[in-house]
Amino acid sequence: MTQIQMLYTKPEVGDSIETVDTPALVIDLDVVDRNIEAMFANFKDKSVTIRPHLKTAKSPVFAKKLIELGATGICVAKLSEAEVMAQNGVGDILITTEIIGKAKMEKLFDLLRDHPAVRLVVDSKAGVDMLAAAAKAFQHKEQIMVLIETNVGQNRAGLEHPKDVVKLAKHIQDQNSLHFIGVQGYEGHVQLLRDESERKTKSKESMDKLGKIVSELKAAGIHVPVVTTGGTGTSPWCAENDFVTEVQPGSFIFMDTAYRNAGQKFELALHLVATVISKPDAKRAVIDSGYKSLSTDSGMPEVANIANLTYEPGGDEHGILKSASGGEVALEIGDRVTITPSHIDTTINLHDYYYCHRQGKIEAIVPIANRGKVQ
């Protein structure tokens, strides 16, 4: 197949952010810096380490920035994300989703050969046996660091009952190729609860479950050096528990309306810039951004730079802006509109680049290297 080379010349570093073609993801780096500082400040006097989740930012550039500022390492959700991070010099990675299947094993052991600090989660005997068999088949030399994923209320993956966790931990310890290092207990079901006291109560319920699991492991004589948990909506509370050693928030770095609506005080650092391409009547402006540039799984994105306008998708490539009060829309063809995504993880995954600026001047054009890395 013919390879198509993308020749990318405009805009350049130093240009005004206004020169960026649309739709484009634009990031205010001053706001990113403030968000990182605000999140990390929560743990200054705590013994927990911070391992931010890069499933959100999807870029080794931001992974390295977080590590420079004090993160011990990073989390990613998928093996293919870990591959890109490792290729770009980030080796201390926790992959927070179970890795299963023959095709995955081959890639995983390729990665582990050069990057032995990659950590994995398992939640089944089948998963452990698959890893141990692959370690043998690929003649892997070093022990692989493994955590058990626990279910602390999200009812996604993970083992719920402490006795099952102990049984699986012992099974891991029985494998020469594996090294049990702890548990992951992410409480994803509470992160976006809007009522802070409800979020706090539910987060505590999850931490109590996690604490019981850790106690049961210790009572069985099993060393548990790592207990990792927490997202943007709960990490500071998680860190109040003595048994928690690590937090893994992700969305705080850029934020979105879902987290803002849940009362998070981090600032909105990322926006989509769009252009009005059609105005068929006075009450409707059509922009160049639909489902392929803005996700809607967490509700409608919001128009940020003009008051009283609503956004709705008008198909894959189009978005429709209307006045919330039903009146005329004060936009002309060619006008640029700034939109705040409702869910950054799924929106970022639709784009190739971040256009990063400070005070309107482009400082970096960062490839979203993990875009589409879903395997």
Ligand SMILES: Cc1ncc(COP(=O)(O)O)c(C=O)c1O
């Ligand atoms: C296992 C795990 N940890 C941490 C996070 C980060 O959470 P947040 O984006 O809420 O900060 C996620 C997000 O989905 C996750 O799946």
